[in-house]
Amino acid sequence: MPQPLSRRSVLALGAAGLATLAAPARAQDFAPGLLYAVGQKFDKSFNEGAFTGAERFKEATGIAYRDYLPASTAQFEQAVAALLRRGVTDLALIGYYYAAPLASLAPKHPAVRFTLVDAVVEAPNVQSVTFKEQEGAFLVGMLAAMASRTGTVGFIGALDIPLIRKFIAGFQQGARHARPDIGLLVNFVGTTPAAFNDPTTGAEVAKAQFQRGADVVFAGAGVSNFGIFAAAKDAGRFAIGVDSNQNHLYPGTILTSMLKRVDLAVERAFGEGRSGAWTPGSRALGLAERGVDYALDDNNRALVTPAMRDRLEEARAAIIQGHIRVRDAA
Template identity: 50%
Template sequence: MKKLLTILNASAVLLAATATVALAADKMPAVVFDMGGKFDKSFNQGVYDGVEKFRKETGMKYREFEVKNPTQREQAVRKMAQRGSDPVLGVGFAQASAIEKGAKAFPDTRFAIIDMVVMQPNVQSIVFKEHEGSFLVGVLAAMASKTGKVGFVGGMDIPLIRRFECGYIHGVKHAMASATVYANMTGTTPSAWNDPTKGAELAKSQFDRGADVIFAAAGGTGIGVYQAAKDNGKYAIGVDSNQNHLHPGTMLTSMLKRVDVAAYNTFKSASDGSWKSGIQVLGLKEGGIDWALDEHNRDLITPAMKAAVDKAKADIIAGKIMVHDYMSDNKCPK
């Protein structure tokens, strides 16, 4: 009986293996970049890095398309599915309705979307726990601060950025309950993602009020915040990708949101058969969120700070610290 089972198991594995090979041979993964384009030095480019890594490692090619107008989102998603691409990855929340329609029209094709949830049986929705990473850099900010005052500069005032802000405040207070956090949003329009001048102004005003560490979650606006920090001899914290190299000595750390890892994992898991539909929440535990420590900021992070942030990270992963998610109730408890 046991032997029979083993044989059955072996043949099942073999079957699965051949199925995967067949899949790999005729199904090419596809990615649909959004309007920023794949070289936007931010979100889309992160995805591009991830799928490029997949291509280099596996040698599998992928189809890609950069949309230029809103109608092309749905066209591109459908077209990729029609050509037999699998899985089809949509980049960013703006593609949610295109992915949803595509998933309904092509129930046998696997879809994935980053930064948004689409409830369809053949869609993998990848969202990040930005609040967890923000908590960690909040801990570092509070410990690096000499004045007990730290700052936050957000980009466009959308719930996602308030999630960053809320996690950061939570982390700061966790490390130093008496600390003061100044928080400003750059604006209410997409131009707030790319306004370094205003970023610098907001940073200077926070420095004038006594802050000496500022976390910027503001896309291109952050460049102005980091420059202001350097000019004033204060600290800044980067976001999304590792920005420590921008101003070594000024950049305390960066909060990492690994969209590249997410894109890579989607393609990788689809090619080896471990792909699952449903919501994938990537946080500290899954390696989707982290903080950056490299040769550019090693001198700024004291052993005590590292110990504290490592402990906080372990506690969050273990569930001992629950970081509040702003988007769960649109509130940030003080």
């Protein structure tokens, strides 16, 4: 026969119940998901950064995530529906081109927490994470100018959109900060998002810039960067990577990489969703937030002299302290 509970037992059970209510959502109440940008999952760049952040979260918490790699932007609703059918409660979306469709879709799923990386959508269940790309680009622009022997550097973007213009603006300001007389070239791989996945054209654009005198090119073109890097190696010129640390792809050719910490954005979104700290709204990550940076490792350390690094660190501090104001494209 069950024994009646003592007053002490009742109090203990009540306290335990209150603790449960106050605790973060349990793993079974939380299911993170990741919708990659169109392209390759292991692109050594944007998508792989998102993957790294999700994997780091999984390793730290033991909570698995669901993911989806679309073949085109037209698959957005199909991809989201597939992830939600799998029980996703917190969905990180990687790519500026998801902004418009997410603005229409988010109100239909008010219980889902969406985190959009690289664009802004205002909705009560959307958190938008953008980056101050111009600040990171300023530093690699300085390095490009300091490393150039011809006095001309170039930028190769995927296509001409406001996001890419932020990279260009920072790169130009940084290059001229280090060397006011530097020559600057700007070209694009294409005119549609497919330009992020066209290494052949990327290589041709790079060759054209080399023929015009550029000896350092900043590649901001996704998977198209692979063609730019190969062209730089063949021509004996320098290239600069983007988003993830791409120095290891062509040691001795890649001068540095401008880091854009998509991994931190994804890891933080999942962590906040799990703990109950996730909130809608917008946040922009720059040098002060360690959201952007330049990469220095064994693959490029010999290319970046102590004097160059000192100037870069001085500029970093000045930007964070507000003594150097880096304009974006606007």
